[in-house]
Amino acid sequence: MTSMISDLHIAPARDNELQALLQHAIDHKTKPPGSLGRLELLAAQIGQIQQTASPVLRDPAIIVFAGDHGVVAEGISAFPQDVTWQMVENFLAGGAAINVFARQNGIALHIVDSGVRHEFGQRNGLTGRKVAPGTQNFAKQPAMSAVQCAEAIRHGRELVRGLSGNVLGFGEMGIGNTTAAAALMHKLTGIPVADCVGAGTGLSPQGIRHKQQVIEAAVALHAGVTAPQEVLACFGGLEIAMMTGAMLEAAQRRMVLLIDGFIVSSALLVAARLQPAILDYCVFSHQSDESGHARMLDALQVSPLLKLDLRLGEGTGAALVYPMVQAAVNFLNQMATFGDARVSEKTAD
Numbered sequence: 001m002t003s004m005i006s007d008l009h010i011a012p013a014r015d016n017e018l019q020a021l022l023q024h025a026i027d028h029k030t031k032p033p034g035s036l037g038r039l040e041l042l043a044a045q046i047g048q049i050q051q052t053a054s055p056v057l058r059d060p061a062i063i064v065f066a067g068d069h070g071v072v073a074e075g076i077s078a079f080p081q082d083v084t085w086q087m088v089e090n091f092l093a094g095g096a097a098i099n100v101f102a103r104q105n106g107i108a109l110h111i112v113d114s115g116v117r118h119e120f121g122q123r124n125g126l127t128g129r130k131v132a133p134g135t136q137n138f139a140k141q142p143a144m145s146a147v148q149c150a151e152a153i154r155h156g157r158e159l160v161r162g163l164s165g166n167v168l169g170f171g172e173m174g175i176g177n178t179t180a181a182a183a184l185m186h187k188l189t190g191i192p193v194a195d196c197v198g199a200g201t202g203l204s205p206q207g208i209r210h211k212q213q214v215i216e217a218a219v220a221l222h223a224g225v226t227a228p229q230e231v232l233a234c235f236g237g238l239e240i241a242m243m244t245g246a247m248l249e250a251a252q253r254r255m256v257l258l259i260d261g262f263i264v265s266s267a268l269l270v271a272a273r274l275q276p277a278i279l280d281y282c283v284f285s286h287q288s289d290e291s292g293h294a295r296m297l298d299a300l301q302v303s304p305l306l307k308l309d310l311r312l313g314e315g316t317g318a319a320l321v322y323p324m325v326q327a328a329v330n331f332l333n334q335m336a337t338f339g340d341a342r343v344s345e346k347t348a349d
Contacts, residue, residue, distance in 0.1 A: 005153065005229075005274060010251045013048045013280035022047045022332075029335045038305060042283065042328035049254055049281055050166070055329050059165025060322060061108040062258070062315045063246060064091060064098060065156075067115035067239030068134030069176030070143065071218075076179045076211045078202040081134075084175045085118035091173070092125050097312055098171055101319035107169065112159065114152060115238030116174075129155040131238050138183065139218045142225075142234040149233035149241050156245025160253065167325065168250045169258035169285075170267070171315020172239050175201070181266035182292060183215050183235035188228065188269050189299040191292075193219065198262070198291030198311075228273035236270070243267040248274065251281040256325065258318035261288035261310060265296050272300060285321035286310055 022044045027033050034040060046055045066088050072081045090096045091111045094103075102109040112127045113120060117134040120126055131152050135143035144152070160168065174180075178200035185196040197212045218235070225234045232241055244267045250257055251271075259268055259282050271278050279302065286306035287294055297304060305321055 005248060008248055008252055008275065010248065010275040010277045010281075012277045013045075013254070015048065015051070018048060018051065018053065019044065021053045025053055025332060028337045028339070029331065030338055036331060039324065039328045039331065042305075042325065043332040045283070046256055046325070046329055047332065049256055051254070054333055057167050057256075057326060057329055059108065059163070060106070060167040060169070061110060061163055061165050062098065062102055062169035062171055062318055063110045063112055063159060064171035064173060064315055065112045065114045065239035065243050066173040067177075067237045067242075068117040069174055069180055069237050070135045070137035071139055071179050071214065072176040073137050074139050074214045076207075076214055077175050077200060078207065079175055081117065081175050084173060085116050085120070087173050088113065088116060088120070088126070092123060096314060097316050098314035098319060101316055105319055105322045107319055107322060108165075110159070112242065114155070114242040127159070129159070129242065131155070135237055138180070138235050139214055139221070142222065143180070143236055144233045144238065144241065146230075146233055148238070149229065149236070152238050152241035153245035156242040156247075157249035159242075160246050160249040166254075167256045167258065167322070168246070169260065169315050169318030169322070170243055170247065170264045171260055171318065172243060172263045172313055174237055174239050177237050177240065177263050178290060179211055179215065180235055180237045180240060181263045182211075183218060184231060184240070184266045184269060185292060185296050186215065186219060187225070187231045187235060188273055189296070191295055191299065195295055196292045200290070228270050232270045240267045240270075244270045247271045247278065251275070251278040255281065257282045258321060258325070259284050260315050260317045261286065261313055262290040262293040262296065263313055264315070265293060265300070269296065269300065283321065283325060285317035288317070
């Protein structure tokens with residue numbers, strides 16, 4: 001398969017000498033050791049990513065990738081496919097949840113047409129990177145050609161090169177994309193399809209069973225597809241492929257990656273199979289209420305910061321977790337040490 005990542009290498013973020021410096025700084029703040037819990041681990045992680053004991057967050061952004069899915073023809077969604085382009089219009093009008101949360105937290109929001117089955121024309125706030133007007137129906141044929149998948153990955157990488165900041169969150173919009181994500185999860189982890197499939201936009205139990213059957217039949221049809229990028233082309237979405245490319249480029253540039261829910265995690269799953277060290281750069285914002293996400297996080301051997309029963313997508317979890325990222329960096333940089341504050345340190349266990 002044509003590859004758009006042959007020039008890419010993501011180095012592990014951890015440096016033992018720097019980790020010792022970071023841990024010393026964290027442990028000597030005016031608090032009992034470990035009392036800031038996960039924020040302490042987060043502060044050290046961001047320091048490792050930026051290769052400094054004094055990290056700085058600059059120009060945070062979230063990219064929302066939108067694309068349509070041919071597998072919708074199999075009746076696997078509770079909502080019609082037109083909702084994809086209608087929600088893009090909502091994003092552009094500033095009326096969606098991601099708009100609200102991004103504004104609230106001072107995060108720049110970029111909306112990308114990766115492959116929506118609709119012509120928007122030239123629009124303020126919309127970046128056009130349409131590879132095709134949606135994918136093919138993977139129940140019948142591969143969702144993308146190798147060339148289309150490589151093009152989507154390339155566009156994702158190029159989009160990141162145009163950003164000025166060092167914190168990037170990921171979001172998506174695409175009716176049918178929980179079906180694509182579940183198929184990717186199954187193929188790349190071996191977890192049974194039944195444990196990967198959930199309600200998506202609100203399917204009934206009967207609808208979930210049908211969705212499972214569609215994926216199982218498609219997996220049987222494409223049984224010979226095993227390599228990560230080939231799996232992505234066969235079962236993924238244009239927005240998922242573009243997101244995968246963006247994640248890989250962002251990690252290579254040592255950015256902090258804010259990972260949202262089920263669909264975003266499926267893109268990361270592909271990226272991690274291609275470049276395992278990418279996980280060092282990821283902050284896992286939350287555990288989605290979409291059935292399967294907890295198991296996907298377990299397969300990645302990671303732990304999310306929040307569990308709010310979200311299942312909206314759009315990058316909402318990434319936006320909501322950003323204040324925690326700020327808090328981790330701020331306490332590391334601004335909190336007094338025992339020596340600064342002339343506060344006595346712990347003397348005995």
